[in-house]
Amino acid sequence: MGTVTKIGIVGMGHVGAHVANSLVLQGVADELYMTEQCSGDEDHSAKLAAEVQDLGDSLAFCPHNVALYNCGEDYARLADCDIIINAAGKVRLASEDRDGELFYTTDTAKTFITPIADAGFDGVWITISNPCDVVATEIWKLSGMDPKRVIGTGTALDSSRLKYALSRATGYDQHSISAYMLGEHGNSMFAAWSAVNFGGKPLAQLREEQPDRFGFDEGEVEQEARHGGYVTYAGKQCTEFAVADAAVRLARAVISNEHYITACSTLMTGDYGEEGFFTSLPCVVGANGVEEVMHFDLSDSELREFQASCAHVKENLSRIGLL
Known part of the structure; x- marks a missing residue:
């Protein structure tokens, strides 16, 4: 540059x-x-x-x-x-x-x-x-x-919504929470609960140690992340601040060659058995765009959710003749 x-x-x-x-x-x-x-x-x-x-x-x-x-x-x-x-x-x-x-x-x-x-x-x-x-x-x-x-931008925004929901549920600052929504930026996205941690400590371990603080309903929190945009839309008929900031955060990562890790939409090249289209996984973003795609050991249920989400993306691509 x-x-x-x-x-x-x-x-x-x-x-x-x-x-x-x-x-x-x-x-x-x-x-x-x-x-x-x-x-x-x-x-x-x-x-x-x-x-x-x-x-x-x-x-x-x-x-x-x-x-x-x-x-x-x-x-x-x-x-x-x-x-x-x-x-x-x-x-x-x-x-x-x-x-x-x-x-x-x-x-x-x-x-x-x-x-x-x-x-x-x-x-x-x-x-x-x-x-x-x-x-x-x-x-x-x-x-x-x-x-x-x-x-x-994919689920960069939805992952931010998930962190915000987790912050409100636990009282911890969202900057100290690592959590990702994966799959399409749409209704079939899902929270990768097996990879959530607070300050590096896995959520599963914290649930055992502090059941009162971490006994929140995962389904409810995930739904907040999935439908947060509709809460915003209902009040002002658009979403604008958060998604704009998500895009600018990616731009900063490119301009500064940060090697920043975030969920975003990138080409599937065999990831979890999927290829030939874009959807969101955690990515390393730098001067040349997506430098690396990171993979979690998804649980069996999370893997099924990812595959179902990918199927929806492919269905839409078929509707417009791109797949």
Whole structure:
């Protein structure tokens, strides 16, 4: 990567705008290239111009200056970026079902993946749009990129929700909890309870030592993690802060070559018997994207849950002709 960090964003709706704001507030990008559909039935040019203006007005309060570029729908201008974050979607379609955006987001992605690839983009894709695993698979297939350079936010957000739920159940700080939701970013995701630990101490051991503190109902906690997004949506008809921060955390890991371990969506290459599509497992993220996929000794029931989750992703891929 060069000395100037360039990040592009596709889609400046609720999530894309918060991605941009988080990037600026955290000082992650030196140059920010923002695009949006600006023609046809969904002309968002005024919204894009407003977001760019608002971000510019906030720069005096931010860590350092950021050059802001309104690129309209000239997606090829993002080709020189180190990272492109895809936040294009229509959240109201997923108000009751995370698969609700399936055809909209995958059709929309076709309008920008190829122009960006043809312009020579060789950075890292981070995709948020739902169904996240399906869109990540589509970006990989249509762009022809090294799959390690395509990352879906996947269950990074859901793992954060799981930690937050565990923190409230036990009173321990979520930063001291290691816990992962795995599989698709959708209703079939599951908590890998056999791998949960607090400060390195396994949950199973803590349950024996402190039954009062750790006697929470795992099913209820897992459900909180799985459906936390719908609680947010019910109150404000979108989710925006947490998922934007999840994407920016991944961007920071790439820019700083951190070798950061997080759950995120990556290509299955025989993992637990699955291959040829994206879904979430714990990954090591650095300058080149996903550097390594980490594997747990899943219990038999967890393995069945993972396989069922993968089956749902493959079903959606079949619905749009990608599998």
